[in-house]
Amino acid sequence: MPDSILLQPETVAVETPAQPVVLFEHVSLRFDGPPVLEDVSFRVEKGETRILLGPAGVGKSVLLKLANGILRPDSGRIFLFGEEITAMPEDELLKMRMRTGMVFQEGALFDSLTVRDNVGYQLMEQHLPIDQIDQRVHEALRFVELEHTYEMLPASLSGGMRRRVAIARAIINQPELLLYDSPTGGLDPVTSTTIDELIIKERDVYGTPSLLVTHRLQDAFTMATHRFDSEKGEMVPLPQGQINALTSFLVLHQGRLIFDGSTEALVGSDDPFLKEFLA
Amino acid sequence: MAFALDQIDSLAKRMLFAVQEYTLFCWQGVSSLFRAPHYWADIMTQCDLIGVGSLPIVVLTGFFTGGVLALQSAASLAQFGAQAYTGRFVSLSMIRELAPVLTGLMVSGRNASGMASELGSMVVTEQIDAMRALGTDPMKKLVSPRVLATVVMLFLLTIVSDTLGTAGGAFVAVVISKQNGTQFFTSAYQALGYDDIAQGLTKPLFFGFIIATVGCFFGMKTSGGTQGVGRSTTQAVVVSSVLIIFGDFILSRALLWLYSGV
Numbered sequence: 001m002p003d004s005i006l007l008q009p010e011t012v013a014v015e016t017p018a019q020p021v022v023l024f025e026h027v028s029l030r031f032d033g034p035p036v037l038e039d040v041s042f043r044v045e046k047g048e049t050r051i052l053l054g055p056a057g058v059g060k061s062v063l064l065k066l067a068n069g070i071l072r073p074d075s076g077r078i079f080l081f082g083e084e085i086t087a088m089p090e091d092e093l094l095k096m097r098m099r100t101g102m103v104f105q106e107g108a109l110f111d112s113l114t115v116r117d118n119v120g121y122q123l124m125e126q127h128l129p130i131d132q133i134d135q136r137v138h139e140a141l142r143f144v145e146l147e148h149t150y151e152m153l154p155a156s157l158s159g160g161m162r163r164r165v166a167i168a169r170a171i172i173n174q175p176e177l178l179l180y181d182s183p184t185g186g187l188d189p190v191t192s193t194t195i196d197e198l199i200i201k202e203r204d205v206y207g208t209p210s211l212l213v214t215h216r217l218q219d220a221f222t223m224a225t226h227r228f229d230s231e232k233g234e235m236v237p238l239p240q241g242q243i244n245a246l247t248s249f250l251v252l253h254q255g256r257l258i259f260d261g262s263t264e265a266l267v268g269s270d271d272p273f274l275k276e277f278l279a
Numbered sequence: 280m281a282f283a284l285d286q287i288d289s290l291a292k293r294m295l296f297a298v299q300e301y302t303l304f305c306w307q308g309v310s311s312l313f314r315a316p317h318y319w320a321d322i323m324t325q326c327d328l329i330g331v332g333s334l335p336i337v338v339l340t341g342f343f344t345g346g347v348l349a350l351q352s353a354a355s356l357a358q359f360g361a362q363a364y365t366g367r368f369v370s371l372s373m374i375r376e377l378a379p380v381l382t383g384l385m386v387s388g389r390n391a392s393g394m395a396s397e398l399g400s401m402v403v404t405e406q407i408d409a410m411r412a413l414g415t416d417p418m419k420k421l422v423s424p425r426v427l428a429t430v431v432m433l434f435l436l437t438i439v440s441d442t443l444g445t446a447g448g449a450f451v452a453v454v455i456s457k458q459n460g461t462q463f464f465t466s467a468y469q470a471l472g473y474d475d476i477a478q479g480l481t482k483p484l485f486f487g488f489i490i491a492t493v494g495c496f497f498g499m500k501t502s503g504g505t506q507g508v509g510r511s512t513t514q515a516v517v518v519s520s521v522l523i524i525f526g527d528f529i530l531s532r533a534l535l536w537l538y539s540g541v
Contacts, residue, residue, distance in 0.1 A: 065408065068412055070411055070412060094411070097412055097413070097414045098414040102412040104405045104412075106404065108406050108408065108409035109406075110410075111404070111406070121413055122414060125413070125414065169413075179412075
């Protein structure tokens, strides 16, 4: 059994959790046909990174949209920052979403806006001074190492660059929760590693709690077994046998949450589906 | 028999549900106009895209429709020795009926489809969800500006079409039918009453609302990828065009009763 280490973020101290950032209580949802999610319960605590695994089409993205109030459940309750959002009016939800950052599967950049306007969208909506917007857009783009794309349109970016711009857009307002929807889906391994590195950098530098959806095991385990080295400016593996204790796993299968626990528990599980999935 | 009844039952429910959804959508679109934040820049952009962008087709349609009306009516009226009434016929037809309806149909073909495809593409690429995730209400940012811009611009485009239609009729009457221009315009002017102009300018307000809400509704309800975008676009044009024609009939009846008591 490997030893766990608790990585302290470099700028934000992890406090003892008072109330979870996200809390799902017996959430179920169906569209036309069988239930997409059935009796799903879990929580995301402050400073935690929770990785949601599962085969394609199992309802992972739906769960992420429920967490941000973009979809509403048929039954059960969802809490975000301690407030119940299950039946919250849209106007209040919009304010609540200003506190979260979301990275969509294909980036979901506004294709008629430049990278600058995409990344600075939330700040422009808040009518901040242009100088301040420009400065913060440059900072966010510097974080994802894409400062040179400032004036470009999304159509002229590669798939990986679009995801990185989407990450910059999600973090520009310093969110209290980050939601990643398959951020490496459809990317080549090298680009995927770059995205993983950015997510680890965000986790370790800012300590923002996050819920990350993926079906790529390699990404999931990279999160658990690497940390960001600020001095080197790159992601480095943790010493042999150590894992990040603030990174844990959820596994969805046929609409139900069949696993909720640490990396060690996931790897050591006797569940036949999990064994096959991890094989 | 039972199967047929089930089908009718299912179809009726689907149609009722669609009407309910459209009504709620319209209510949200209109009520968003009166709640902050207001996207004035987006409203101006849409006015430019819808109004200025549609100007060439409206000018051409209006001018040639007026011309055809003059051509056809002059020949018919000449049989009764009433060619002098060509101006009256053209102006009344254009201002009361043809300019609002044809302008509505032209703008519908150009803009209802544009709105459905633009918003539909945004839906299938999750840009609408991204907008909501960034704390912006798509109804306020995307739908309300289009509704307001279409209503205002269709009203103005109809006035352009009225003017160009009358001018087209005058051109044909004078150049082809060799009528007196002063006689044409005097006849056209004298025939028009306040109620005719009020009728002609009330209709585009409704037609503009139909075009924008139907285009946005089908766009925002798009599902099924690029094929779904194509389907939404087609449905938006068909439904808005049919509603304009149907609405024209209802409005004509109501306005005739209101102004003339007929």
